[in-house]
Amino acid sequence: MQTLYLGCLALGVIFAVVSVVVGDLIGNVLDGIFDVASFDFLNPAVLAGGVTVFGGAGILLTRYSRLEDGAVLALSLLIAAFMGVVLYLGVVKPMDKSEMSNGFSMSELPGKIGEITVPIPAKGYGEIMVKFGAGNSLHTAASFEQLSLPAGIKVVVVEVREGVALVTEFEERKGVDS
Incomplete structure (x- = not known):
């Protein structure tokens, strides 16, 4: 399980670094991929944040708690889901509403x-x-x-x-x- 948590944490960190460096390019490539499901919370930033939090919570709970593997997995998923909702409501949704364009037709x-x-x-x-x-x-x-x-x-x-x-x-x- 430790390998799964480390992999999720590393994947999330790598995604964050890559999106900062070449974010516009990734945005253009991923543009519309999640439109099929048409759920606003299936945003790449929210999903990547959730995967990263899942990995980090799993590592911390495994090392610093005496919980069983199943309980660590369940608690890590709950923490990741909670932080995904916080990320969506606190960052993604307000940013969508605040986008302003000075373009006109x-x-x-x-x-x-x-x-x-x-x-x-x-x-x-x-x-x-x-x-x-x-x-x-x-x-x-x-x-x-x-x-x-x-x-x-x-x-x-x-x-x-x-x-x-x-x-x-x-x-x-x-x-x-x-």
Whole structure:
């Protein structure tokens, strides 16, 4: 039994070291392997952590307790399961919810309010800045109604055509006749 525990402990430690060194590569290779079972807790980090804890608990219980082999095995499995749940609830699940991306799709632009950073001529292109989450993004823009739009005014994106945001003024400018 000692060999089983040592093997599980070594396997877990090796997996941890390798995942730190080449984690992205492993993530891409293992991506989707556990989707068949569709259980969130069947995460490679949780499984590797459980195997490592099983091996470590087995070694410690064998050396420092007077329990029989069957009791050590059962207790090691319980400790590993408990620590797997703790790892899942304390690390994996919160990390899944905290993932944030500053990426966006151009199809998300219509309806967004932005500000003109480079004036838009009646028949030409300028630039707008649109806020996405915590960051801003700059986009090539043209006037939807083919009107000149000066820098600094607020606009709303009406649609996106061929990668260009077509915008219209969001609020009427003061002192300008329509």
